[in-house]
Amino acid sequence: MFIFHGGSSGSSLSPAEAQTNMQKWFAWVEKLQKENRYLSGEPLEPRGKLVSGSKKLVTDGPFAEGKELVGGYFVIHAKDLDEAVVISKDCPDFEYNGKVEVRPVMKM
Amino acid sequence: MSSQNINQLAGHLFRHEAGRMAAVLARLLGSDRLQTAEDIVQDTLVKAMETWRYNGVPDNPSAWLYRVAKNKALDFIRSRQRHDKIHSEIAKEIHSEWTLPTSVNRMFSVPEIEDSQLRMMFATCHASIPEESQIALTLKILGGLSIKEIAHAFLASEETIQKRIARAKDRLREEKINLELPPPHLLADRLDAVLKVIYLLFSEGYHPSESAVEIREDLCEEAMRLAHFLIQNPATHRPKVLALMALMCLQAARFDSRSSAEGPITLELQDRSRWSQRLMNEGFRLLEQASEGDELSEYHVEAAIASVHMKAASFEDTTGTNSCHSTTSSKI
Numbered sequence: 001m002f003i004f005h006g007g008s009s010g011s012s013l014s015p016a017e018a019q020t021n022m023q024k025w026f027a028w029v030e031k032l033q034k035e036n037r038y039l040s041g042e043p044l045e046p047r048g049k050l051v052s053g054s055k056k057l058v059t060d061g062p063f064a065e066g067k068e069l070v071g072g073y074f075v076i077h078a079k080d081l082d083e084a085v086v087i088s089k090d091c092p093d094f095e096y097n098g099k100v101e102v103r104p105v106m107k108m
Numbered sequence: 109m110s111s112q113n114i115n116q117l118a119g120h121l122f123r124h125e126a127g128r129m130a131a132v133l134a135r136l137l138g139s140d141r142l143q144t145a146e147d148i149v150q151d152t153l154v155k156a157m158e159t160w161r162y163n164g165v166p167d168n169p170s171a172w173l174y175r176v177a178k179n180k181a182l183d184f185i186r187s188r189q190r191h192d193k194i195h196s197e198i199a200k201e202i203h204s205e206w207t208l209p210t211s212v213n214r215m216f217s218v219p220e221i222e223d224s225q226l227r228m229m230f231a232t233c234h235a236s237i238p239e240e241s242q243i244a245l246t247l248k249i250l251g252g253l254s255i256k257e258i259a260h261a262f263l264a265s266e267e268t269i270q271k272r273i274a275r276a277k278d279r280l281r282e283e284k285i286n287l288e289l290p291p292p293h294l295l296a297d298r299l300d301a302v303l304k305v306i307y308l309l310f311s312e313g314y315h316p317s318e319s320a321v322e323i324r325e326d327l328c329e330e331a332m333r334l335a336h337f338l339i340q341n342p343a344t345h346r347p348k349v350l351a352l353m354a355l356m357c358l359q360a361a362r363f364d365s366r367s368s369a370e371g372p373i374t375l376e377l378q379d380r381s382r383w384s385q386r387l388m389n390e391g392f393r394l395l396e397q398a399s400e401g402d403e404l405s406e407y408h409v410e411a412a413i414a415s416v417h418m419k420a421a422s423f424e425d426t427t428g429t430n431s432c433h434s435t436t437s438s439k440i
Contacts (some may be wrong), residue, residue, distance in 0.1 A: 014254030
């Protein structure tokens with residue numbers, strides 16, 4: 001699973017830059033689909049709640065700074081973590097200081 | 109998601125929609141809230157960017173953007189109403205919840221968008237704003253270019269462009285320049301100012317300079333797009349506007365043939381087969397149309413000179429070449 005933190009949505013891109021960035025994402029997803037790697041992906045809204053403690057205390061999100069905020073995730077096929085890391089390097093958001101958290105989904 | 113997604117966003121969808129939305133939002137919120145209008149546009153594009161990359165481009169991307177922008181505008185208006193009045197031509201309508209959603213919707217209809225863009229052009233090219241600030245603000249608001257991009261195109265520092273834009277915005281506020289079409293008795297003069305900005309914008313893009321070719325082409329394209337708004341509106345469909353557009357078409361037809369790795373190529377040496385036939389014909393047609401009245405502007409003269417050069421099969425065939433050596437720019 002790729003969890004995307006910050007990046008292009010946290011920086012103020014010009015309309016042209018935003019469009020170019022998005023086109024790179026489309027190209028990336030298309031490549032992953034062609035290689036039969038892409039399983040699913042969803043954006044996350046920049047809001048939410050955090051429920052915690054024995055008192056089930058509810059606090060308002062988001063839970064990170066704009067530049068660290070999780071924007072969404074992809075679930076992809078990879079043979080192991082190392083391969084997934086290689087694939088993640090195609091993410092177009094590194095030029096905007098984006099981060100990709102690569103986590104293996106546990107197999108039961 | 110398929111390759112269709114990528115094609116759907118071909119061209120300058122975001123840039124052009126940014127210009128459209130900024131014009132409409134500023135009209136809704138008043139010219140003293142230009143910054144808010146720009147912020148809403150920015151948030152809208154960010155939302156699109158965040159969502160589309162996972163879900164693909166919606167069937168009608170423009171409508172999607174307008175819906176988001178409308179909702180953000182409604183939120184802003186509703187949160188402000190009580191304590192902070194909005195000064196715009198439709199202030200009355202938007203101050204009542206009965207008419208608010210309808211009028212916001214109406215403003216995002218195609219004819220109103222076009223009208224808003226035209227009004228915005230007259231505002232950003234207002235005579236009380238210094239000329240260089242007029243150009244910068246026009247590119248920023250209507251062209252959807254960032255300060256960095258404008259600075260790059262004009263080989264100026266971002267700080268300089270930032271200052272020019274800030275000054276333009278101050279003037280809009282101080283002079284209470286409304287987003288409206290000038291009354292008939294002022295239209296001719298105000299239109300001259302708009303045409304001048306378009307002309308300067310085009311010239312800046314057309315002259316061979318240090319900045320990248322794509323940026324220069326963008327400026328030319330933007331100038332032609334602005335002129336197109338004027339031609340489409342009956343109030344500003346004037347011979348002078350047609351003549352300027354004719355001039356730009358004729359010059360743009362030669363865009364590809366003017367430069368080589370070694371530098372600019374002058375008219376004499378250009379490969380005429382590389383000139384765009386489509387733009388040339390459009391230029392000739394517009395010039396003919398522009399000459400139907402008895403108005404003669406500097407744009408008529410320049411377009412006529414360009415057309416003489418381009419109708420000839422070779423440079424030597426150009427009639428009266430000796431008397432046509434007006435400016436170097438017409439030769440490049």
